[in-house]
Amino acid sequence: MTLPLGYRYASTYVGLRKQPDRNDVALIVSDGPAAVAAVFTRNVIQASPVHLARENLKSSRGKACAILVNAGNANCATRTGDAAALATCKALAKTLKIKPQYVLPASTGVIGVELDHKLIVNALPQLVSDLSPDEASFERAAEAILTTDTRLKIASEEVKFRDGVVRVAGMTKGSGMIHPNMATTLGFVLTDAAIAPSDLNPILRRATERSYNSLTVDGDTSTNDMVALLASGATRVKLNEKERKVFEEVLTWVMESLAEQIAADGEGARKLIIIRALGFKTDDEARRIARSIANSPLVKTAIAGSDPNWGRILAAAGYAGVEFDPSKLDVHLQRELVCKGGLAAEFDEAALKAKLDAPEVRIRVTLNGKGKGQARFFTCDLTEGYIQINGSYRT
Amino acid sequence: MTLPLGYRYASTYVGLRKQPDRNDVALIVSDGPAAVAAVFTRNVIQASPVHLARENLKSSRGKACAILVNAGNANCATRTGDAAALATCKALAKTLKIKPQYVLPASTGVIGVELDHKLIVNALPQLVSDLSPDEASFERAAEAILTTDTRLKIASEEVKFRDGVVRVAGMTKGSGMIHPNMATTLGFVLTDAAIAPSDLNPILRRATERSYNSLTVDGDTSTNDMVALLASGATRVKLNEKERKVFEEVLTWVMESLAEQIAADGEGARKLIIIRALGFKTDDEARRIARSIANSPLVKTAIAGSDPNWGRILAAAGYAGVEFDPSKLDVHLQRELVCKGGLAAEFDEAALKAKLDAPEVRIRVTLNGKGKGQARFFTCDLTEGYIQINGSYRT
Numbered sequence: 001m002t003l004p005l006g007y008r009y010a011s012t013y014v015g016l017r018k019q020p021d022r023n024d025v026a027l028i029v030s031d032g033p034a035a036v037a038a039v040f041t042r043n044v045i046q047a048s049p050v051h052l053a054r055e056n057l058k059s060s061r062g063k064a065c066a067i068l069v070n071a072g073n074a075n076c077a078t079r080t081g082d083a084a085a086l087a088t089c090k091a092l093a094k095t096l097k098i099k100p101q102y103v104l105p106a107s108t109g110v111i112g113v114e115l116d117h118k119l120i121v122n123a124l125p126q127l128v129s130d131l132s133p134d135e136a137s138f139e140r141a142a143e144a145i146l147t148t149d150t151r152l153k154i155a156s157e158e159v160k161f162r163d164g165v166v167r168v169a170g171m172t173k174g175s176g177m178i179h180p181n182m183a184t185t186l187g188f189v190l191t192d193a194a195i196a197p198s199d200l201n202p203i204l205r206r207a208t209e210r211s212y213n214s215l216t217v218d219g220d221t222s223t224n225d226m227v228a229l230l231a232s233g234a235t236r237v238k239l240n241e242k243e244r245k246v247f248e249e250v251l252t253w254v255m256e257s258l259a260e261q262i263a264a265d266g267e268g269a270r271k272l273i274i275i276r277a278l279g280f281k282t283d284d285e286a287r288r289i290a291r292s293i294a295n296s297p298l299v300k301t302a303i304a305g306s307d308p309n310w311g312r313i314l315a316a317a318g319y320a321g322v323e324f325d326p327s328k329l330d331v332h333l334q335r336e337l338v339c340k341g342g343l344a345a346e347f348d349e350a351a352l353k354a355k356l357d358a359p360e361v362r363i364r365v366t367l368n369g370k371g372k373g374q375a376r377f378f379t380c381d382l383t384e385g386y387i388q389i390n391g392s393y394r395t
Numbered sequence: 396m397t398l399p400l401g402y403r404y405a406s407t408y409v410g411l412r413k414q415p416d417r418n419d420v421a422l423i424v425s426d427g428p429a430a431v432a433a434v435f436t437r438n439v440i441q442a443s444p445v446h447l448a449r450e451n452l453k454s455s456r457g458k459a460c461a462i463l464v465n466a467g468n469a470n471c472a473t474r475t476g477d478a479a480a481l482a483t484c485k486a487l488a489k490t491l492k493i494k495p496q497y498v499l500p501a502s503t504g505v506i507g508v509e510l511d512h513k514l515i516v517n518a519l520p521q522l523v524s525d526l527s528p529d530e531a532s533f534e535r536a537a538e539a540i541l542t543t544d545t546r547l548k549i550a551s552e553e554v555k556f557r558d559g560v561v562r563v564a565g566m567t568k569g570s571g572m573i574h575p576n577m578a579t580t581l582g583f584v585l586t587d588a589a590i591a592p593s594d595l596n597p598i599l600r601r602a603t604e605r606s607y608n609s610l611t612v613d614g615d616t617s618t619n620d621m622v623a624l625l626a627s628g629a630t631r632v633k634l635n636e637k638e639r640k641v642f643e644e645v646l647t648w649v650m651e652s653l654a655e656q657i658a659a660d661g662e663g664a665r666k667l668i669i670i671r672a673l674g675f676k677t678d679d680e681a682r683r684i685a686r687s688i689a690n691s692p693l694v695k696t697a698i699a700g701s702d703p704n705w706g707r708i709l710a711a712a713g714y715a716g717v718e719f720d721p722s723k724l725d726v727h728l729q730r731e732l733v734c735k736g737g738l739a740a741e742f743d744e745a746a747l748k749a750k751l752d753a754p755e756v757r758i759r760v761t762l763n764g765k766g767k768g769q770a771r772f773f774t775c776d777l778t779e780g781y782i783q784i785n786g787s788y789r790t
Contacts, residue, residue: 045713111706305786311506318440391700
């Protein structure tokens with residue numbers, strides 16, 4: 001990990017999570033006001049912190065000094081949710097001596113249970129005094145935002161520009177209720193480059209499209225999703241237009257890595273599945289094909305069972321709502337041709353079954369013709385574990 | 396069961412299904428040409444029998460004498476599929492001394508495996524000589540079309556009109572790769588009323604909308620789906636416009652019962668889930684809400700675990716792509732108010748958990764306002780059984 005300059009991290013356990021083995025509140029603080037871009041869930045039902053984060057970003061004109069996250073409670077669909085979110089932001093602002101609109105709140109956990117915000121508020125003085133820029137603090141903060149995740153999800157990159165080195169680091173959580181159409185899940189990505197909010201916004205949107213919005217675990221879109229990108233400018237490295245392109249690419253790597261980690265740790269998942277669709281009329285059509293395959297429980301259970309059941313891949317492509325000529329469709333599983341021109345290809349079933357036991361499974365769907373549209377999608381296999389986790393999540 | 400007049404049934408085992416404990420070919424024959432309406436899968440990938448059935452219906456102008464169904468092989472995405480479907484239809488036509496276009500072929504089973512049509516052709520003489528109008532033969536035929544189903548799925552009704560009694564009976568199969576957007580799965584519904592194909596078509600389409608198209612098991616749309624309605628006219632009871640309305644209602648009961656039976660026997664399912672959405676702007680919006688809830692793996696696993704996790708129902712309503720005011724939304728679970736105006740309602744958790752152990756679970760989502768749009772959707776809970784069945788279906 002190479003962490004960007006200008007940030008400090010802290011985390012603690014305040015009692016929102018039932019199991020005290022993992023912290024449940026994380027704090028990320030920027031030394032000065034950082035430029036911020038954020039994408040939020042498009043669910044009609046939105047949690048109180050999502051509303052407030054949006055408002056704060058508006059009144060701060062895209063600036064923030066702190067991200068305050070809690071796990072264990074989504075602060076959504078409750079009577080006191082708005083007041084609770086506001087009270088924690090105000091208390092943190094007071095402790096940090098900043099304006100309340102410079103705080104971005106985020107919550108994740110169970111929906112519809114009143115959040116006792118005093119648990120968070122009371123912990124703030126200690127939390128703020130614990131703030132530290134070191135890697136261990138970053139990792140503990142990243143651990144505090146997890147819910148049913150089994151692993152830490154962090155990624156970082158650095159890149160050298162004309163005026164100096166710039167770093168990008170991110171933390172995220174999975175691992176159920178994950179579906180594109182926004183920033184799925186919570187993700188916080190930090191950089192020490194100096195970029196104006198107006199430039200940051202389109203960069204985050206495009207990077208999100210290629211990472212978080214190309215990811216599905218179970219097709220469920222959460223009420224609390226948010227991905228925020230902060231640029232502290234602590235390096236004072238300003239980027240010209242060409243450098244901003246490079247920065248966007250590096251940011252996308254970090255966000256793709258985070259998205260892959262979410263898919264690989266999908267609830268109950270044993271395998272990461274990476275789906276590529278090629279040769280369709282447009283990128284959007286390719287995306288719909290890849291997404292339809294990624295969403296198919298039948299494809300996902302077949303992969304769980306290492307069953308090269310390419311007929312299900314074909315069927316899922318067929319109901320994606322995209323018109324295409326089935327006789328031009330090839331399907332590759334683990335780089336092995338299993339379906340040629342819409343028909344069964346000859347392949348060594350036993351050998352392919354063995355290859356499907358790998359922790360990473362690649363599905364490629366190619367439409368042979370003139371189309372240049374392509375897309376990539378991340379998902380995971382569907383196992384008994386998903387059912388076990390979700391049949392008793394609240395209780 | 397009251398069976399309609401004018402039909403005979405037979406079934407046999409020809410070796411397409413690996414387990415010989417269940418027949419794999421079913422034959423339904425109408426004594427004379429019956430009027431036919433049919434709906435087919437909208438998947439871009441369509442099995443050979445779907446193509447041929449569509450063609451035959453066109454050239455016979457909506458008439459048929461026989462339905463020939465096999466399980467164990469979908470006859471889809473294979474080199475010899477079209478020829479195989481044609482050869483079986485021709486052979487049956489010859490044996491029955493009818494035109495080949497009077498045969499409706501249908502297949503269900505694994506995709507992408509060549510169908511050895513001789514297995515079917517060789518069995519036809521015996522199959523035809525076994526034809527019988529009795530209930531046992533009807534039930535054995537209904538059993539022969541099943542795949543991963545654990546139960547027979549049949550329903551019947553009768554209704555008295557001015558000119559006499561008319562009967563409706565249907566058989567269907569589940570139980571995975573079930574999703575609306577057409578006739579999901581195979582369904583064959585027979586009546587002895589005298590109705591012209593042109594009248595039959597809109598009746599079937601509307602009844603399908605309220606039954607098969609309001610049903611989802613796993614969101615996967617098969618390549619082989621088909622629902623056919625035959626009217627033998629054996630009673631010579633012709634219906635006037637008002638009577639056709641009543642007939643449509645009775646037909647819908649039969650088809651709803653079949654759809655419910657499919658949902659209740661969804662792969663791995665322990666519970667039938669019936670979702671009602673009320674008070675939305677239009678029936679279509681209500682439908683999208685009900686369907687989104689029916690498709691949510693998180694809702695379905697919660698119901699499997701008897702967990703009254705209404706937050707997931709709220710979230711699924713929220714991402715249905717329908718705009719509504721969350722503060723006007725009520726959610727009932729087993730007739731118990733669990734969410735009032737988008738917020739947690741007071742309810743007895745332990746008592747509700749016990750109620751959720753029932754084999755039938757009712758979810759109601761009501762938008763309080765002026766809207767009159769409503770819809771009903773059938774689905775099932777999502778259990779470890781679904782994963783076990785689908786992780787090793789082919790092998």
